Amino acid sequence: MTDAGPFADIRGLIASMPGPDREAASAVAEREARLTKPAGALGRLEHLVAWLGAWQGKPSPTLDRPLVCVFAGSHGVTARGVSAFPDAVNRQMLDNFAAGGAAINQICAAYGLGFKVFDLAIDLPTGDITVGPAFDEKACVATMAFGMEAVAAGTDCLAVGEMGIGNTTVAAAIYAALYGGEARHWVGRGTGVDDAGIARKIAAVEAALAHHAGHLDDPLEILSRLGGREIAAMAGAILAARLQRVPVILDGYVATAAAAILHAVDPAALDHCLAGHVSAEGAHADVLERLGLVPLLALGMRLGEGSGAALAMGLLKAALACHRDMATFEQAGVSGRSDA
Numbered sequence: 001m002t003d004a005g006p007f008a009d010i011r012g013l014i015a016s017m018p019g020p021d022r023e024a025a026s027a028v029a030e031r032e033a034r035l036t037k038p039a040g041a042l043g044r045l046e047h048l049v050a051w052l053g054a055w056q057g058k059p060s061p062t063l064d065r066p067l068v069c070v071f072a073g074s075h076g077v078t079a080r081g082v083s084a085f086p087d088a089v090n091r092q093m094l095d096n097f098a099a100g101g102a103a104i105n106q107i108c109a110a111y112g113l114g115f116k117v118f119d120l121a122i123d124l125p126t127g128d129i130t131v132g133p134a135f136d137e138k139a140c141v142a143t144m145a146f147g148m149e150a151v152a153a154g155t156d157c158l159a160v161g162e163m164g165i166g167n168t169t170v171a172a173a174i175y176a177a178l179y180g181g182e183a184r185h186w187v188g189r190g191t192g193v194d195d196a197g198i199a200r201k202i203a204a205v206e207a208a209l210a211h212h213a214g215h216l217d218d219p220l221e222i223l224s225r226l227g228g229r230e231i232a233a234m235a236g237a238i239l240a241a242r243l244q245r246v247p248v249i250l251d252g253y254v255a256t257a258a259a260a261i262l263h264a265v266d267p268a269a270l271d272h273c274l275a276g277h278v279s280a281e282g283a284h285a286d287v288l289e290r291l292g293l294v295p296l297l298a299l300g301m302r303l304g305e306g307s308g309a310a311l312a313m314g315l316l317k318a319a320l321a322c323h324r325d326m327a328t329f330e331q332a333g334v335s336g337r338s339d340a
Helices: 008-015 022-032 044-056 076-080 088-099 103-111 137-149 167-179 195-211 219-226 229-243 253-265 284-291 307-325
Strands: 066-072 114-119 157-163 248-250 273-275
Touching (some): 008 229, 044 307, 066 088, 066 229, 066 307, 076 167, 076 195, 088 114, 088 157, 103 114, 137 219, 137 229, 157 253, 157 307, 167 219, 167 229, 167 253, 167 284, 219 229, 219 253, 229 248, 248 253, 248 307, 253 284
Parallel strands (some): 066 114, 066 157, 157 248, 248 273
16 A cells, blocks of 8 residues: 555545544443443443443533435446346435435434435446446545535434445445455345346456456555445545544445445544444345444344434434433432442
């Protein structure tokens, strides 16, 4: 790797990422110890609130302005027959989001979450990764910068998701480039392809890896050669959130590919992130283990569009409500633990 070229600024930002606020986390733990329950009785919910405080830098964490961002892109590799749905679905789903008709609209409404969709030149596919790069480094950095700008001021927790026909093939190629192994290990059914479709996906990933061989040592170059606009934008959003002290909840298989790129640059880059769920798609569980992320939910989902992350954000809201609004032993007049 080098510090020259279009990716230099991105590397500099990753190197400047702030760490957790340990005093805030300690203040959360101190209050948690005084609540009317046995110590540790809420299990992981207690750790979630401490995580929230540490990365917000707040001894009293908030979820006043949680935001789900969905980034939408299109992919030239779909010409290889890797999806069960046509490219026209990209524009149709954007219209569906706008009309409030998608699953993610209902989940966000149920939990009171902000929701934004970003159209990343949805009618202009990236290059077919089997015969060339997805886009050049300058365009990749510009797309990451766009994702960084998507993190609105005042957001106190961010969930990142995506939509794009063909992007599970692109994610599989990224994982294969980062971690090695046979392409078939990383390829799943995506939107529901049959066995012939799986074979085409595997062939596409193998062709992409062969075409770009010798240029896949740098994680950011992997992103530009094999990725997509939605994956680059999600990587930018995750990075910007860290710089702004906004905790992040990752969605599924494709969103995690954006996180995996940052992790490959710096293993500490995802310390402010939680895995919302483990997807039924491909080898998502394998990826999460490599990233050191334990998913909050395991519901057999593979929808994308931020759905798993949004559901996990609802769980996080419940954890915070317990921490914030539960009475302490003193307030409730309940006797504390007796160690006699």
